[in-house]
Amino acid sequence: MAQASPVHTQETCEHTNITSVPLSNINIPMDSVLAVDEESPTIDFLMLFSDDPIQQSKALDNLSNACDEYGFFYLVNHGVPDSVIEGALEGIADFFEVTKEEERKEYVKSSPADRIMWGLNSHAGENREYLKVVAHPQFHCPAKPASLSEALEEYFKRFQDVKIGLARAISKILGLEEFYIEKFFNLKSGFDVSAMNVYPPNFQSKGSIGVPSHTDPGFFVSLIQDVNGGLQVLSHKGKWINVYIPRNAFLIQIGDHLEILTNGKYKSHIHQVVVDNNKVRRISLATLHGPSLDTLVIPATKFVDHLHPLGYRGMTYKESLEANGHHEIEVQSCLEQLRL
Numbered sequence: 572m573a574q575a576s577p578v579h580t581q582e583t584c585e586h587t588n589i590t591s592v593p594l595s596n597i598n599i600p601m602d603s604v605l606a607v608d609e610e611s612p613t614i615d616f617l618m619l620f621s622d623d624p625i626q627q628s629k630a631l632d633n634l635s636n637a638c639d640e641y642g643f644f645y646l647v648n649h650g651v652p653d654s655v656i657e658g659a660l661e662g663i664a665d666f667f668e669v670t671k672e673e674e675r676k677e678y679v680k681s682s683p684a685d686r687i688m689w690g691l692n693s694h695a696g697e698n699r700e701y702l703k704v705v706a707h708p709q710f711h712c713p714a715k716p717a718s719l720s721e722a723l724e725e726y727f728k729r730f731q732d733v734k735i736g737l738a739r740a741i742s743k744i745l746g747l748e749e750f751y752i753e754k755f756f757n758l759k760s761g762f763d764v765s766a767m768n769v770y771p772p773n774f775q776s777k778g779s780i781g782v783p784s785h786t787d788p789g790f791f792v793s794l795i796q797d798v799n800g801g802l803q804v805l806s807h808k809g810k811w812i813n814v815y816i817p818r819n820a821f822l823i824q825i826g827d828h829l830e831i832l833t834n835g836k837y838k839s840h841i842h843q844v845v846v847d848n849n850k851v852r853r854i855s856l857a858t859l860h861g862p863s864l865d866t867l868v869i870p871a872t873k874f875v876d877h878l879h880p881l882g883y884r885g886m887t888y889k890e891s892l893e894a895n896g897h898h899e900i901e902v903q904s905c906l907e908q909l910r911l
């Protein structure tokens with residue numbers, strides 16, 4: 572995770588969920604709970620591939636606008652059945668309910684080759700319990716309970732078409748050949764890690780932060796959750812926006828390595844989780860879809876010219892995950908070190 576620097580904004584809060592205050596000349600720290608309910612872009616996946624060229628071009632324009640202006644969007648009509656999404660969330664709930672904390676401790680980080688990892692952070696800077704698994708190119712999962720591995724395996728299998736579809740659509744809106752991203756990131760062997768998160772009141776919170784502000788490595792992140800509330804994303808205009816994912820839609824967020832590939836045209840987006848007012852337990856499934864571990868990620872020449880000088884140094888995906896002494900399974904960002 573890359574810590575973001577403080578944001579300076581001169582905008583006033585509209586539709587804010589707290590008492591509205593004039594914000595001019597106030598530095599809003601990144602852990603601020605000031606957040607607005609703003610309409611966020613929604614992309615219709617089917618329309619991106621419509622046989623009707625007018626519909627398709629409209630959908631691609633919407634996608635282009637969402638990537639340029641927001642760095643995230645809700646994806647609907649994606650073809651993954653509701654039952655598969657709900658099954659994955661139920662499987663995760665089962666894992667945290669039927670296993671004892673002692674059993675979960677079996678998966679604490681131990682070696683760089685770990686493909687499953689568990690953690691519980693409860694302090695002023697972070698309050699979340701999580702299970703991370705490598706989901707692709709090989710699927711890994713705790714054997715117990717069976718409902719978790721069965722549901723997750725089906726979920727990832729069904730998501731593959733969405734991943735490839737988004738790679739093709741995003742290649743197109745970037746003016747690249749349709750298969751460019753798929754080939755460049757070698758997505759057939761892409762390294763995907765899923766974080767299954769559970770937040771207070773499932774356990775005693777020691778502060779208001781669920782996950783501090785960060786960006787995630789990879790091509791993009793797909794996220795589902797059981798209840799809305801807590802996740803906030805920073806818009807490119809410097810406003811924290813509350814995320815309300817439509818039922819059974821995906822939240823898609825641009826990752827660090829798409830920022831690098833586009834030489835900064837698209838920005839890996841900053842987000843955080845607050846747990847202040849959680850009345851009910853919240854579960855999320857955030858999957859970081861990465862290039863293959865051996866992919867050398869550098870900006871594509873199309874995005875580098877005298878107006879846009881090379882902005883990032885090249886590194887393989889594996890090296891970037893292991894920078895700062897982390898293990899691959901932790902999927903920590905090192906975007907700051909890669910910026911030139």
Ligand SMILES: O=C(O)CCC(=O)C(=O)O
Binds near residue numbers: 768782
């Ligand atoms: O739980 C969430 O809503 C977000 C979690 C997250 O940002 C992450 O796991 O990287």
Ligand SMILES: [Fe+2]
Binds near residue numbers: 786787857
């Ligand atoms: Fe994240």
